[in-house]
Amino acid sequence: MGWPATVRSRPAWSSRPLDDRVGRYPLSARPEDPGEPLINVQDVQYAIGSHTVFSGLNVRVAAGRITAIMGPSGTGKTTLLRLIMGQVLPQAGRITVFGEDIAALARPELYALRQRVGLLFQTGALLTGMSVFENVAFPVREHAKLPESVLRDLVLMKLQAVGLRGAADLMPAELSGGMSRRVALARAIVMDPEVLLYDEPFVGLDPISKGVILRLIQSLNRTLHITSVLVSHDVPEISAIADYTYLMSGGKVVAEGSPAQLKSDTSGVVQQFISGAPDGPVAFHYPAPDYFTQLLER
Amino acid sequence: MRTAARFSLSLGIVKLGAVTRFLLRVLGQTLPSLRDPRLTVEQIYNAGARSLVIIMLCGLFVGMVLGLQAYDLLARFGSESALGVAAALGLLRELGPVLTALLFAGRAGTALASEIGLMGATDQLTAMEMMAVDPVRYVVAPRFIGGFIAMPLLTAIFDCVGIYGTQLIGVAMMRIPAGTFWSQTVNAVALRDINEGFIKSIVFGVACSLVAVYEGYNSEPTAEGVGLATTRTVVTSAVLILFLDYILTAMFL
Numbered sequence: 035m036g037w038p039a040t041v042r043s044r045p046a047w048s049s050r051p052l053d054d055r056v057g058r059y060p061l062s063a064r065p066e067d068p069g070e071p072l073i074n075v076q077d078v079q080y081a082i083g084s085h086t087v088f089s090g091l092n093v094r095v096a097a098g099r100i101t102a103i104m105g106p107s108g109t110g111k112t113t114l115l116r117l118i119m120g121q122v123l124p125q126a127g128r129i130t131v132f133g134e135d136i137a138a139l140a141r142p143e144l145y146a147l148r149q150r151v152g153l154l155f156q157t158g159a160l161l162t163g164m165s166v167f168e169n170v171a172f173p174v175r176e177h178a179k180l181p182e183s184v185l186r187d188l189v190l191m192k193l194q195a196v197g198l199r200g201a202a203d204l205m206p207a208e209l210s211g212g213m214s215r216r217v218a219l220a221r222a223i224v225m226d227p228e229v230l231l232y233d234e235p236f237v238g239l240d241p242i243s244k245g246v247i248l249r250l251i252q253s254l255n256r257t258l259h260i261t262s263v264l265v266s267h268d269v270p271e272i273s274a275i276a277d278y279t280y281l282m283s284g285g286k287v288v289a290e291g292s293p294a295q296l297k298s299d300t301s302g303v304v305q306q307f308i309s310g311a312p313d314g315p316v317a318f319h320y321p322a323p324d325y326f327t328q329l330l331e332r
Numbered sequence: 333m334r335t336a337a338r339f340s341l342s343l344g345i346v347k348l349g350a351v352t353r354f355l356l357r358v359l360g361q362t363l364p365s366l367r368d369p370r371l372t373v374e375q376i377y378n379a380g381a382r383s384l385v386i387i388m389l390c391g392l393f394v395g396m397v398l399g400l401q402a403y404d405l406l407a408r409f410g411s412e413s414a415l416g417v418a419a420a421l422g423l424l425r426e427l428g429p430v431l432t433a434l435l436f437a438g439r440a441g442t443a444l445a446s447e448i449g450l451m452g453a454t455d456q457l458t459a460m461e462m463m464a465v466d467p468v469r470y471v472v473a474p475r476f477i478g479g480f481i482a483m484p485l486l487t488a489i490f491d492c493v494g495i496y497g498t499q500l501i502g503v504a505m506m507r508i509p510a511g512t513f514w515s516q517t518v519n520a521v522a523l524r525d526i527n528e529g530f531i532k533s534i535v536f537g538v539a540c541s542l543v544a545v546y547e548g549y550n551s552e553p554t555a556e557g558v559g560l561a562t563t564r565t566v567v568t569s570a571v572l573i574l575f576l577d578y579i580l581t582a583m584f585l
Contacts, residue, residue: 119462145464159459162451173463176470221463 070133072097072229072261073118078127080110080117087113089285091127095229100255100262102272102293105282106307106316111265112156114282115231118263119153120144131229149177152222152260156234158214160206160221166193167202170221177225192220196250212243219250229261230254236268244271251275269308273297281307283316354546357468358476365473375478379440379541380485386439387432391490394431395497398422402498403506412508416517419498424521424529425584428491430577433536436483437569441544444475445565448548449558457549472545479541480534487533528584535576540569 073095080088087110095101103111116122117129120136129136131147139147160169170189174180180188193199196216206214215235222230232251236244252275255262266272272279273293281289281296281304289296289304296304306314322328365371402418448471451457457467495517502508544565551561 121458121461141466145466148462148464151462153459153462155455155459157455159455161456161459162454173465176463176465225463 070130071095072132073263074128074130075114075118076128076130078117078124078129080113080122080124086285088124091282091286093280093287095261095263096278097261098255098259099277100251100264100275102264102266102276102279103282104267104269104272104279104307106267109282110285111267111282112233115153115233115263115265118231119148119151149173149225150228152225152227152230154215154218154222154230154232154235156237158206158211158218160209160214160217162206164206165202166198166204166206166209166217169206169217170224173221173225188224189220192224193217195223196220197246210243212239212246215239215243215247216250219247223254223258223260226258227260229263232262232264232266234266235264236266236271244268248275267307269310283307350550351542351546354549355542358473358542358545361466361469361473362477365469365477371470371474372477372481375474376482377478379436379444379475379479380482383436383439383482383486384489386435387486387490388493390431390435391428391493392497394427394490395419395423395494395499396501398427398494399498399501399506403502412502412506413512413516415498415502415506415508416495416513417520419502420495420517420521421525423491423494423498424525425532426529426577426581428494429487429529429532429536430573432487432490432533433483433540433573434570436479436486436536437540437544437566437573440479440482441540441565441569442562444479444541444544445548445551446558446562448472448475448545449551449553449561452549452551453553453555453558468549472549476541476545479544480537483537483540484530484533487529491529528580532577532580535580536573539572539576543569543572 071094073093075091075093078088078091079086080091091114093101093103093114103114105111113122117124118131118136120139123137132150134143134147136144136147160166161172164172167189170192171185174185174188190199190202193202196219198213198216198220201209201213201217206217209217230251235247235251239247248271251262251264254260255275264272264276276293279291279293279296280287283303289299289301291299297308299305302315305311306316398419399415402415402422403412406412406414406418448457451467451471457471460467460470499510499513503510503513547561547565547568548558551557
């Protein structure tokens with residue numbers, strides 16, 4: 035049995051006002067509609083130069099669930115995470131996190147919100163000048179004044195959770211790809227976030243590391259009730275853990291539902307993606323002039 | 333031709349505006365970053381202490397070359413005893429701050445730009461942003477402050493070693509009496525001369541550190557981008573140092 039929503043544990047050193055610590059949403063920004071998702075991406079349009087990344091994108095992330103966002107490479111999955119974190123702003127549409135409009139937040143408010151959201155980078159993005167221990171301790175040192183002994187215990191607990199307590203003194207350069215990802219995960223959960231965003235957590239990992247990360251995502255979601263958003267194109271892994279899946283292509287969502295629903299979807303894009311067919315609605319070739327004409331050109 | 337010149341001018345103005353905005357952002361984060369003085373002290377060590385060998389070595393050789401050239405010139409007028417004065421004034425007012433700044437740009441400036449650029453290319457700056465830590469406060473401001481604190485200290489060391497190098501040539505090689513050398517030097521050098529060099533070194537320190545952190549922070553997140561940012565740091569700093577030196581010298585004279 036998990037914590038009731040109203041007394042869900044928050045770090046005791048949280049700098050947010052008391053009334054903000056008792057629920058999933060700050061009281062000032064509690065959504066009017068109780069059914070409103072934790073993250074709501076509504077009709078978002080985003081372009082980089084002349085290249086349209088999203089045109090009318092809609093994604094809703096429900097609290098306490100694992101939501102997966104899948105799609106072929108280059109569909110803007112990572113860009114979506116950057117939009118959710120307020121690193122870039124959409125040209126049109128609205129993104130709300132905890133009921134707050136990301137585009138309307140000033141920097142201090144955005145930073146306050148980011149303390150409640152953890153992001154696992156594809157590369158780990160560990161700070162190379164610090165040891166594993168210091169990397170995990172970094173957010174706590176910056177946002178809380180904890181006695182060194184308490185901080186030490188907290189960091190060791192998080193490292194224990196990802197199986198790397200013994201690597202606390204290593205430097206990031208001494209870690210393998212999978213270990214870096216796990217240290218980054220320990221750092222992402224050290225502030226006890228309410229939401230965790232994973233950017234391609236399985237890329238480049240061996241089957242054992244993949245299994246470890248998979249198990250960690252699941253256990254964090256179940257034991258800590260962390261809402262998880264996974265951006266990935268690994269169909270078997272996503273099918274194993276996701277509660278709800280969005281499939282993106284061409285700048286918008288082309289299919290959504292549970293992994294089982296997506297598997298039984300008969301549309302061409304979905305079937306091509308799930309079966310891994312090289313050609314289909316999602317073309318293998320980047321748009322180009324006719325092959326033979328181009329070869330014969332002088 | 334005129335269109336190209338106008339385009340370059342407008343690009344220059346845009347860049348100047350961007351650098352000014354960046355400087356204001358860095359200055360705004362200066363006090364918050366000083367709440368953790370460890371960060372700044374570490375950067376003073378990186379930019380200052382780690383540049384000591386190159387600064388002292390160059391200071392010694394510049395002082396010795398100055399000693400040889402000035403002795404040759406002064407000997408033509410029978411004024412060899414003024415060697416200490418010529419070297420001290422030249423080093424304190426001009427050569428010390430300018431050469432230290434150029435060496436600083438080459439050693440510490442490039443290190444700053446490439447370090448920050450690589451942090452950007454490996455998502456470390458973005459990771460800080462996502463952890464609600466402003467990279468300008470944590471990474472940029474301490475390096476900026478460290479740079480401009482280190483510069484006057486390095487200049488003072490360069491000056492001292494340089495004058496010692498001249499003394500080696502004048503007193504040990506050319507047999508100018510040590511008493512004459514030092515008494516003339518002490519009598520001729522005024523506080524105004526030291527101030528001139530000190531102010532120049534502070535201005536160069538701000539300019540070099542700003543250029544380095546700006547180029548590093550705004551570099552393209554690629555290997556080529558970081559390389560270009562490092563090159564731009566050296567070139568821009570060198571031109572800026574000589575330009576500012578002209579302006580400051582004209583103001584002091």
